Amino acid sequence: MNIVIIGAGAIGLLLHKQIKDNLPLNNKLQIVSNKQSIPPQYQFEHLDGTLTNVLFAAANRESISQADIIIICVKAFQVVNVIEQHCENLNKSASIVLSHNGMGVYEALPDSLKIQHPIYALLTTNGSKKNADWSVTHTGIGHYDFGLLNNGVLIDHNAHTAFLKAVIPNINYHEDIKEKQWQKLAINSVINPITALNNIKNGDVLKPEFRTLKKQLIDEFVRVAESEGVHFDADSLEYSINQVASNTAENTSSMLSDVISKRKTEIEFINGYLGLIANKHNKNRLAKTHCELVERINNLI
């Protein structure tokens, strides 16, 4: 199997290291980076603080066109650009794996791609931090959930599904990945903007002063999800969100990190996506609080 990872950032390098550790002989694993100068190795810091220099092969246009599986590990707002830049000449039976937070990216992809190629979503609860170009730290152990976004695709994807299950640790395949995507969206739509606006760690979201806002966001979320046929119970959702906040209490959320570094955030694909769905159903006010947060976060940068 030929695998190409696009995006040499926190998740791209974590996945590269994990796949490389499990890759059977005679398989190929390469990375696409947008950097001018590409070293032969990157530095990987393990959970226990030990360092490993990991050798890797850089992909070129030819290797992308020969890839069986292309794993795209970039921010939600970068995916369409990656597809346009790197994926115009793919192997006919190639699978594409999208690993990003937020939703709405799949909808923005060209129909020609969705008809031809199995497209997977790969979600993770692992934590990884890019310290500098070609240097990452695995900051939190977690698992992966993946599943097909275009179930009707004609190409047989079973071999690729089995391969991904074999080479990625702690991974589960789901026939209905949409439900998992919504669950993750719920967590990100509450923890990320609250931490980013208040410059606080994830655990601080549990403080009583955020309870009213949290409940409002969850209630709106449940109604928007309902309009798409996805059912959640507000109390159970609040419990799961609180659990994630508690388990990652000392973490700086990705949105807060982006705000601190004055980088573009993924808010349009998290809370903004809820606004889009509410509009689609002509129920603009259903995601009112989420839309207000989009504006407030965008004003920070």
Ligand SMILES: NC(=O)C1=CN([C@@H]2O[C@H](COP(=O)(O)OP(=O)(O)OC[C@H]3O[C@@H](n4cnc5c(N)ncnc54)[C@H](OP(=O)(O)O)[C@@H]3O)[C@@H](O)[C@H]2O)C=CC1
């Ligand atoms: N880090 C984490 O712990 C977690 C991240 N996620 C999600 O995973 C996704 C990826 O996040 P993360 O890895 O942290 O992000 P990073 O910004 O660390 O990595 C993305 C990488 O992709 C590169 N890139 C962007 N555009 C292109 C392009 N056109 N061609 C080649 N490379 C490109 C970026 O380069 P450059 O820097 O030059 O733009 C960057 O190195 C996000 O949606 C994030 O929310 C989910 C769970 C945990």
Ligand SMILES: CC(C)(CO)C(=O)C(=O)O
């Ligand atoms: C779950 C959470 C909030 C962990 O930090 C996250 O996914 C993020 O920061 O984007």
